[in-house]
Amino acid sequence: MKKESIATLKKMGRPTKYTEALADEICRRIAEGEMLMQIVRDGHMPERKTVYNWMDEHEDFLHNYARACEISADALVEKGLEILDGSSPDCAQMDKNRAEYRKWLAGKRNTRYGERKAVELTGANGGPVEMITDQDEVRIASVMDRIKAIRRKRDEEDHGGTV
Template sequence: MAGKDLEVGPRPIGRPTIYTQELADRICELIANGETIRMIVAMHDMPVWSTIWRWQREHPEFSAQYTRAREASAEMLEAEIIDVARTSRPEYAQSTKVLVDTLKWVAARRNRKLLADKEPPAVEGAQTDQTGSVTVRFVKGKAPQTDDGDPAS
């Protein structure tokens, strides 16, 4: 090789990326099936947590795919909630309630549009009597209003 000029340029900083669409599809499939990121990164052939977060920033298509997978996983959790409720036994009622509440909370955060709790009803005409008790009338479908009748912001 004597006499040949080798071009030596700057070396890339950091580790080379292992991002492929195939790997992105696999990660998103696992998420859609209810796996958590923590479970996925523990698998021997998966990238670490920070790499997956970086890919979401650097690859808009992966970010959108990841969001859709999380939304789909909410439906998987919904089915699990129903299964837990149907197979619950009275002697395990409290632990079943904790499990169902936790699954509902996770599902609501994964797909806010599908399973999130509804907005609280509007409050109209709160009044205090002589004992200090407050009477509140809830009105379905009405926006809260200020004392002067304008909609509350």
């Protein structure tokens, strides 16, 4: 190959230089529910790997991208609803699966759409949880010792020093 051809090939590749305009477009499209795989297919967009490198190199882009993913959950849920509303009996199961996947993905991107988990605590053998720690027991024992000493002293004073 001639030197000119190699230089021409390099210039024809996807853009790799970070610009605010490209970063903003990526975040806007993510927030609208578009997947990064789709976005990077556009000729003017960088490769997927480059976008991830930008996240490492530009903290503001990382923050904006994460926020866009969180916002995209709303769009994903809306798209799922559109799929179900436009479904026909012939495609009902496939459409349900498509909508469920969007709902699942929305839950991963934003906790508002995630599964609600209840946590129940039980103590030993399913009983109540012990709320007293070892430190608490030491403090309680110390207070009890002081109370006993005060009572002994009071009793001694009341009985003239003989108890």
